[in-house]
Amino acid sequence: MNANPMPRIMKQQKKSFSTRNETRRVKIRGVPIGGGTRVTVQSMLSVPTSDIERALGQIRELASAGCDIIRLAIRDRDAVEAFREIRSCVDLPLVADIHFDHRLAILAAEAGADKLRINPGNIGSDAKVREVASAALEYGIPIRIGVNAGSLPEKLARNEPTAEKMVEAARMEIEPLLESGFQDIVVSLKSHDPAMTIAANVLFAENFDLPLHIGVTEAGLPDVGAVRSAVGIGSLLISGIGDTIRVSLTGDPVEEVVVGKRILRACGLLKRGVELVSCPTCGRCRVDLIGVANEISRRLPQIEKYIQVAIMGCEVNGPGEAKMADVGIAGGNGYFLLFKKGKVIEKVPQEAVVERLLVEIEELAAVSDD
Ligand code: SF4
Known part of the structure; x- marks a missing residue:
């Protein structure tokens, strides 16, 4: 008879599935993100912000589907003025999404944005980012630093994007903000590749305690996009990473919320209904x-x-x-x-x-x- 003890066939699990990664908490119009609070579902309008009637219609649809936070694209000054009017008609938190022109971010903060989303790859210099942070501080709103594998800052954009480069892009923006005293930061690191999205977010979570907005960007048409998102977002949530989610589908944003809630439910993070x-x-x-x-x-x-x-x-x-x-x-x-x-x-x-x-x-x- 073999006297040897039974070989270990299962590695010890480092962390319980139910353990959430510890992050700081920020609030967006009273809705918390991070710090172990419930994982919220976000989406983004697919109609121009300047088309106020259609934008309000889509916001109502998203609200009744259970969307927690809604993002709007701010392309120009007309969009800022439309945002101001939309803000006055809506209770849900609204995020202003700005690329290229940092002055629009400052105007959006003044127009009532509950959070600003900027991309370090295309907003420009540190000084511009600091100006945006100073406006966010004045109006008491958080900023999301949104890194996309497809639009990394110039010095990182050579050759193929990697998870390490994505985290470095985030670090380059975050550290100056933290050093200048701005704390209310949410970060996202997205790729169309679920594996790269997972790797980047895991690496980030190992090094920073800022709340994470997670999602697989450009995930595709709803059938394929839902699966890609479930793989990327679901894997991260199951391992305790992620404080708010956005499913990015080529289709109706309401479908993004439906799929997002299904992912949360499958991960045991939505106990409703x-x-x-x-x-x-x-x-x-x-x-x-x-x-x-x-x-x-x-x-x-x-x-x-x-x-x-x-x-x-x-x-x-x-x-x-x-x-x-x-x-x-x-x-x-x-x-x-x-x-x-x-x-x-x-x-x-x-x-x-x-x-x-x-x-x-x-x-x-x-x-x-x-
Ligand atoms: S529950 Fe019965 S019918 Fe359903 S898959 Fe299992 S064995 Fe088949």
Whole structure:
């Protein structure tokens, strides 16, 4: 008999999945970013800021989708004036996004921006960045230093971008600001490549305690972009890195918020509303599970309370998952067993199961957690 102890087959995990990286906290119109507070979801208007009616319409859509912070492009002085008017009509935090002309950032701060976003690669000299910081200090608003792999500062732009160069670009802007006493800084390091985005943010988090806005930039059309974003943003969040997120999709910004909230939910960082767990089905399934799951999903009530619902095809994994959920169903031959809080409460024919499950979800939603 081998007297040797069993070899270690699992490396010790350095950090719990649930541990968030410690960062400073900044506030954007009262909404905190960093310092262990909840991870917020951001998006950016796709219409010109100077088209006030359309901008307000898109802001309303984003707000009802659950967007926490909204960014607007400031191209010129007309956009600054439009921003001022939009600001007066909206409660959500609004971020002014400025490239090239630092004077627009100063004007946007005066026009009521709740945060400024500038890119060190194209805003120009340290002196200009310091002028922007001085305006931000005067109006009590944070600045996001947004580094993009595709627009690194000139001295770093030779050859291919790397995670190290991205962090260096951020450091070049951050250190003078910190030295001048400006503290309210959020940083983003984005690439279209999820792996480079992850590497840059991990490296940054190892060296700085500033809050991180994370996202995979230019992620693509919604189907592919959602996957690329889930890989990049999700990996970082799971390892505790990231204080606010933006999914960048070639499409409707509302879709960015929907995908962002799905990523947060998958990472266990959004415990609100109904979360569905459903099996992929296989040759053992003797109910129309896909039809039932789709109909339930379509008819789910919009609620604040967090409720887990399991929709399972058979007796293999069905009872286990259904027991773990708040309410669940496990398929048999043309019927489902209905589980609630770990116990079977009823046998329901397939034709009635959607209505029956929805009643249980509504009832759970109506019960107070106190
Ligand atoms: S729960 Fe049953 S039907 Fe669903 S995938 Fe597993 S074995 Fe197949």
